[in-house]
Amino acid sequence: MAKDKKLVQSGNCNGCGICVTVCPTNTKLSKAEDFDINTAKLAVHVTNGAAVVDYNTCIACGICSKNCPVGSLAMVQL
Template identity: 55%
Template sequence: MAKADKKNKKIVQSEKCIGCGICYSVCPVNAKLIKNDDFDPDTADLALRVIDGKAVIDDEFCVRCGACSKICPVESLTVVEVESASA
């Protein structure tokens, strides 16, 4: 996904998250990191983590592909378009 696309999208989470972790497992950023032999979930630059039973998106590493929102069984995650600051 192009950087321009990333800047125009955001993942929004509702309070419906049940902490199942399915989103964590389908995230392409996470999947790439998890394959590394030296993977450490505490220090890795993950796009998505499950903390205290809730999915937490890191906007710095998230590529806004929407894989998490498509797989979420309770529709807690949604990709939304955001307006450009220069508009």
């Protein structure tokens, strides 16, 4: 992840999953031959109706925050 910014999430996520589909890290992982949605270390995924960010995998590109229809995800400078 970028050292000067971080992805943060508010409580208004509706679990739509758009962030999961637009994430370049997730896209790259999903193209692997041995990709398994149940075991992959996705940068962002939806669990219990809300997006969950894996800060060890997220590259802080901000694409998910730009595509979030409810403004739940945002990039902040550290």
